Amino acid sequence: MTTSTAKTGAPLQPSTQRAVPVPQEAVDRIVAAALAEDAPWGDITSELLVPVEARAAAVLTAREPGIFCGTQVIEAAFRLASPETEVQFLVRDGGSLQAGTVLAEISGSARAMLTGERVALNLAQRLSGIATLTAAFVAQTAGTSARITDTRKTTPGLRILERHAVRCGGGYNHRFSLSDAVMAKDNHLALLAAGGVDPAQVLASAKARLPHTVHFEVEVDRLDQIETALAGGADTVLLDNFSLHDLRLGVELIAGRARTEASGNVSLATVADIAGTGVDLISAGALTHSVRALDLGLDLV
Structure with missing residues (x-):
């Protein structure tokens, strides 16, 4: 259980609600716009330095306690960067985190992983921040x-x-x-x-x-x-x-x-x-x- 606390000292709890997922077409539209903003003519650094055939694996990790939210935007960011990318989540939306908790394992094209990384993180970090703050209010x-x-x-x-x-x-x-x-x-x-x-x-x-x-x-x-x-x-x-x-x-x-x-x-x-x-x-x-x-x-x- 996470060690983050509200004013009363009560630990944040994973959500007991079954939050209905966001319609996938809405997620894809938002994420596609973010990728187009971040790499309008491609990721020239990765295309210059990373061979097109290079494969890679990565882990998404929490660096502080909180409540996780972002599975759909993370999956969409890497899928839209390359349909061959595989994302396996170990924590679902609404789950509690500790520093060091591994949230997901990603594998596939190294270029695509580097291209989708910032969009995935920007969105998931903000959504997880909202979920964490909401849980603190609910605890109060x-x-x-x-x-x-x-x-x-x-x-x-x-x-x-x-x-x-x-x-x-x-x-x-x-x-x-x-x-x-x-x-x-x-x-x-x-x-x-x-x-x-x-x-x-x-x-x-x-x-x-x-x-x-x-x-x-x-x-x-x-x-x-x-x-x-x-x-x-x-x-x-x-x-x-x-x-x-x-x-x-x-x-x-x-x-x-x-x-x-x-x-x-x-x-x-x-x-x-x-x-x-x-x-x-x-x-x-x-x-x-x-x-x-x-x-x-x-x-x-």
Whole structure:
């Protein structure tokens, strides 16, 4: 078991979720674009120094503890560099790592291995960093009913991969895009107020036009806005940048009439106390927008 710990000292645990793999065509599209960016006219160093017939073997190793994520991008990077490359994984996505853990064994064309190495590492290190940080957040909420969720604060073009990494760390996904669910945020409500209309009436009218399958969430930043959100038919009320005291009051006022979500200034130092207020969901942009890559290395053997 990894020795990485959260604030409480609890070890990070491998994900108990069965994270659904990313559609392979999406992975291949992202990885192919990354390879084209990194070697637009070929890998001239490897083509100059390494014979075309040269074969090699390598191991992918963790250089620090954490949670692994990246099997699909690693496989795709080496396969797209050369279809003859073979990758055997010894740890699956969501598995825990120690420094020195061998994650995969790779064999095939030496040129292809050198060409695909950086793309494979760049993506897998970032995804593993996200999974590791998510697991640390999840560990802080142990014993509560709160779920840790991501946000749309993802790297453009990599959202589908980063969302997968959150699941590998034991977290959950928020709406994937602006097209998936309604979220009436502060700027939406400010525009309604400026127009002199009743926000609750407009929200209720909007929800009435939606299919029953579309989730309806309303963000509030004051306690006195909660009843408006509920009157407007909110399925979830997002309590944004509330103090711990007001979060507890907000949960009491909502009293099960909608799901409660806390967001704003969520960090490893604050998430345990936020979870203790009784909220159902805690969304944290930090899971994806400012994560540190986990140190992985590829070594020829």
